[in-house]
Amino acid sequence: MRAIRMDQFGGPEVLQVVEVPDLEPRGGHHLLQVSRAGVNYADMHVRGDTYLAPVTLPYIPGNEVVGRTGDGKRFVGLTQGGGYAEQAHVHRRTSWEVPDGVSDEQAVALCLQGNSAYHLLHTVAGVQEGQTVVIPAAAGGVGSIAVQLAKAIGAKVIALASSKAKRQLAEELGADAVVDSTSENLSEEIKEAAGGPVQVALEMTGGPTFHSTVAALAPRGRLAVYGYASGETTDVSTKVLMERSITVSGFWLPSLYSDRNALPTSMNALFDAVRSGSLRPVLGQVYPLSEASAAHAALAARAHTGKLCLDTAG
Structure with missing residues (x-):
């Protein structure tokens, strides 16, 4: 599969497209074919080696994805890295089936942000x-x-x-x-x-x-x-x-990932608000996966509005 990997810390240019082995099923996780990966300030801190949790190189950044399981169900989930890729593991406790009426872009905007x-x-x-x-x-x-x-x-x-x-x-x-x-x-x-x-x-x-x-x-x-x-x-x-x-x-x-009630409560409330029309996630630009560095540059310049994400098909 294709992924964005960092082999060193630095500017957006360290985000490189590479081929890595496909993922194998993992206990307690959903294996997703990723359609969208969210881009966040946390990813910039990872890239610059200023994140709250240190990472070991080489590293695939990205902490939120939306995609489908092998049986066609659509899930959005939080990860601890690995999101900028065509496949990702999401733990069953930090992933949620996306209801009808919520798009992939809306779902990924709700997940972390x-x-x-x-x-x-x-x-x-x-x-x-x-x-x-x-x-x-x-x-x-x-x-x-x-x-x-x-x-x-x-x-x-x-x-x-x-x-x-x-x-x-x-x-x-x-x-x-x-x-x-x-x-x-x-x-x-x-x-x-x-x-x-x-x-x-x-x-x-x-x-x-x-x-x-x-x-x-x-x-x-x-x-x-x-x-x-x-x-x-x-x-x-x-x-x-x-x-x-x-x-x-x-x-x-x-810090809430281990709480069995906090995130399910908020995700259900957010899904309901989007479906009722009382919450409108502001959707920003969608970049091809291969242009992850451009997405980071836009985020750093604070020139964007709304949620930035990567399309794994590009």
Whole structure:
């Protein structure tokens, strides 16, 4: 089968198309003929050797796939690598049969990023009706879903995005206000848009954006951190946290893989929302498998909107 393999860490150019042996059936897993593989910031961190879990080279990246089993059933699943390939193993506990009415592209958008958005809002931050929540990268994979899920809760959404077109998309998805995420006065602009400090914020950029987001929180505010897309991890002053009784929580989706209830609950809710029309995953560009490096370059440039994925037929 064809796969994208890294033999060294580095830029997008290290993602090379290779022929590797076909996979054999594995106990406790579904063996999928992959149709779509999701592309995520986590994959960029793997490629640059900055991922939370170290990987051993050579390595096939990719943590989410959708495809069919030998008997024709369609599954979407989370992997721990190996997704950028024509075949993949998905564990039965972290894979779900895709219902009719949900496309392959929608399913792969829900798997890693949809689950992340759901648990950031419900499990980590505990967003409640009437609260104000800041959502970064609101036109991206996690952000675009989080905007819609937060509105479904009844929250007021302040969406951050880096371009006029992305901010317009966030408004179309239901955001109550939008803010330029590149602003040098980000914390003040968030508070102005919200009508004061906010109760909840999600954060995935790191560096100065992290500190600006903390500064926009109200006393007893809650920050849920799920990434550092800028490449900068960030220290936070305990003095700052204590002065306003701020809670900062980290989130990494694989921490839920062993929970028998968390992911099935969120996946069922996400599938139902898509089928009812109350959730519209924003689908970005689909790249041929052979152009994985171009997909990574687009993600790094933050020029995309919605979910990027790879088509294994290309």
